[in-house]
Amino acid sequence: MTETVRDSEQQVFETNSGIPVEELYDAHALQGFDPERDLGAPGEFPFTRGPYAGMYRRRIWTRRFQVGFGSPQESNERIRYLYENGANGFVITIDLPTSYGFDSDDPIAEGEVGVTGVTLSTLEDMSALYEGFGPDRVSYALSIRPPVSSVTLAMLACVAEDKGVPFKDVIGTQQNDPFYQMSGGPLQTITQFFPLDGTLRLCIDNIEFISKHMPRLNWMVTNGYNLRETGVNAVEDGAFTLAHAFDIFRMARARGLDVNEFPRRASFFLSASMDFFEEIAKFRAMRRLYARTMRDELGATDPACLRLRFSVQTAGNTLTTQQPEVNIVRAxxxxxxxVFGGAQSIHLCSYDEGHGLPTEESSRIALRTQQVVAYETGVTRTIDPLAGSYYVEHLTNRLEQAIQTKIREIDQMGGMASAIRDGWLEQQINAARYRNQRELDSGRRTLVGVNRFTIPASEEKPVRVHRIRADEWGARRGDYLRNYRMHRDADRWNAGLSRVEEGWKANENMVPVIMNALRCQATMGEIHEAMRRAQGWRFR
Amino acid sequence: MNSPKRILLAKMGLDCHDTGIITVAQQLRENGFEVIYLGLHNSAQQVIKAAMEEDVDLVGVSFLSGQHMAQMCNLLEAMREAGMRLPVICGGVIPDDDAAELRGMGVAEVIRPGCLTADILRIVSSALEMRRE
Structure with missing residues (x-):
């Protein structure tokens, strides 16, 4: 090997988000630091050391299986196989047509049906996904946002009724993030197919329905992960995520919901990226800032409404297409x-994601990697082992301040919804994208295998990826839906959709209204169309 | 000096992963190209219409979530029908086998993740030379 470059000449002594890093930290770094006030005990205010007492000594983080492809029947088969092998928590990914509220046979869905997740167009589809068990026994985390999450929540409620499961026993998660759920810059994704105000209204409808009827169902308001994947840094990640959540909480409060009730089941989905200590500090700082803001600004007093709980996925955007096996180390x-940041649930990206959809083999390696972390390294033996470190506590303080400052900036613009609407967030994201590319081009930042330590393309091994059958899935679903529409009672169907329009205009909570429409055999796409009609809004 | 080359970039279908294409748009602009970026969710017809109206020299599209084969078939077919012979670059997460197949179908170049700006410029210049061959 010829890597004799003097590495010290190339180093940049600042974190990925630009916080300067000193040569050495000592007691001076912690002036004004009060462990009692700033750390507290695990499970106690301000939750810096973790949301729960005992943390991983009591229970290792959840290793959820991500499932979802093709039809609900195929996904259910896979889920039942995993269930029989001991898994009871699943992240259900949803295909793109469904994510936007389109039926599988909508022309816009061509080539996309079942590709990135399962397709759900009818109540029957959701029943098929729950074939073999009730929503009180297996926990599905549905990666879905409003407006669509109002329909999937209504589907879930119908399935619970059909299976005789009381609403209060229903478990799982509805993602329900109105802004960040779709990947990429949010502006166009949340305004092209449905009005933004309508999306927000449905988000709050869902929170209201869940907090009143399904106390064990999580709603995860904030998908910070997808936002981070656009390239923003840890400070922006923390600020855009929290500012957005507080915004939604204020809207829920304005609806008359109790700030000591509804946030209980709120949780976050966050990215763990490559700047090791900065990411740890980010998680600890976000937890503390959340607790302080919920108490001091939103007026919550119940500890369950002050603790930030989050699941993590490792950062897909830190992975490389070149020398892909190295990604196993990154993840x-x-x-x-x-883990050092205190996550409740972790999912690792597969090493082959730069090449295509992960295979069973690459998914297994990702799971094994976290089993090594959990069961071989001993990092779980004591809670928050980095607490008190001059550097980590200093960095946690700096992150908290920087995130807080950015949140104030957003609040002054009228909150995250305004910041998105007027294009400010899109500008921030694009600036981050260019900055990242420039840093790679100039070599300011090292990406092993891409701008340093490369090998010729001819030495790269071919990577096998998961094959998709979009044509086949699309055709089969087309047949299914044609048949479904042909055999329903047209009058009931019509009445169900008219109720959707009426309910919308009368400002009713839409979840029960949509349940009725689903029982009248209206489809996902038709219900969305009725809601658009009620708003006098069209996109095609 | 020739007048600057014009490039149309667009996302097609429902895929909304736009970090790559927006970054490429900026890289090209900073290096003397005129770039028209159409945004997300375009159909083949919308891409072709814009390419004609904007009189571009090259079309670039990008995919991340597995719809590249279906969408590229549509686009190339529609371009043939319209008699449009512009070079097309396909970027994104494209498996090895599919990249070869896309080239066979007439795609000028495939850009995959992990390219530096110099790589992008080299690929675009090479694709531009394929015009009307």
């Missing part, structure tokens, strides 16, 4: 950051 290090 492993990022998972360690999530």
């Amino acid at each position: 492993g290090i990022e998972a360690m950051a999530a």
Whole structure:
């Protein structure tokens, strides 16, 4: 090997978000630091050391399985196989047509049906996904946002009724993030197919329905992960995520919901990226800032409404297409950051994501990696082992301040919804994208295998990826829906959709109204169309 | 000096992963190209219409979540029908086998993740030379 470059000449002594890093930290770094006030005990205010007492000594983080492809029947088969092998928590990914509220046979869905997740167009589809068990026994985390999450929540409620499961026993998660759920810059994704105000209204409808009827169902308001994947840094990640959540909480409060009730089941989905200590500090700082803001600004007093709980996925955007096996190491290090940061649930990216959809083999390696972290390294033996470190506490303080400052900036613009609407967030994201590319081009930042330590393309091994059958899935779903529409009672169907329009205009909570429409055999796409009609809004 | 080359970039279908294409747009602009970025969710017809109206020299599209084969078939077919012979670059997460197949179908170049700006410029210049061959 010829890597004799003097590495010290190339180093940049600042974190990924630009916080300067000193040569050495000592007691001076912690002036004004009060462990009692700033750390507290695990499970106690301000939750810096973790949301729960006992943390991983009591229960290792959840290793959820991500499932979802093709039809609900195929996904259910896979889920039942995993269930029989001991898994009872699943992240259900949803295909793109469904994510936007389109039926599988909508022309816009061509080539996309079942590709990135399961397709759900009818109540029957959701029943098929729950074939073999009730929503009180297996926990599905549905990666879905409003407006669509109002329909999937209504589907879930119908399935619970059909299976005789009381609403209060229903478990799982509805993602329900109105802004960040779709990947990429949010502006166009949340305004092209449905009005933004309508999306927000449905978000709050869902929170209201869940907090009143399904106390064990999580609603995860904030998908900070997808936002981070656009390239923003840890400070922006923390600020855009929290500012957005507080915004939604204020809207829920304005609806008359109790700030000591509804946030209980709120949770966050966050990214663990490559800057190891900064990511750890980010998680600890976010937890503390959340607790302080919920108490001091939103007026919550119940500890369950002050603790930030989050699941983590390792950062897909830190992975490389070149020398892909190296990604296993990256995901492993990022998972360690999530553990030191106190995550409740972790999912690792597969090493082949730069090449295509992960295979069973690459998914298994990702799971094994976190099992090594959990069961071999001993990092779980004591809670928050980095607490009191001059550097980590200093960095946690700096992150908290920087995130707080940015949140104030957003609040002054009228909150995250305004910041998105007027294009400010999109500008921030694009600036981050260019900055990242420039740093790679100039070599200011090292990406092993891309701008340093490369090998010729001819030495790269071919990577096998998961094959998709979009044509086949699309055709089969087309047949299914044609048949479904042909055999329903047209009058009931019509009445169900008219109720959707009426309910919308009368400002009713839409979840029960949509349940009725689903029982009248209206489809996902038709219900969305009725809601658009009620708002006098069209996109095609 | 020739007048600057004009490039149309667009996302097609429902895929909304736009970090790559927006970054490429900026890289090209900073290096003397005129770039028209159409945004997300375009159909083949919308891409072709814009390419004609904007009189571009090259079309670039990008995919991340597995719809590249279906969408590229549509786009190339529609371009043939419209008699449009512009070079097309396909970027994004494209498996090895599919990249070869896309080239066979007439795609000028495939850009995959992990390219530096110099790589992008080299690929675009090479694709531009394929015009009307």
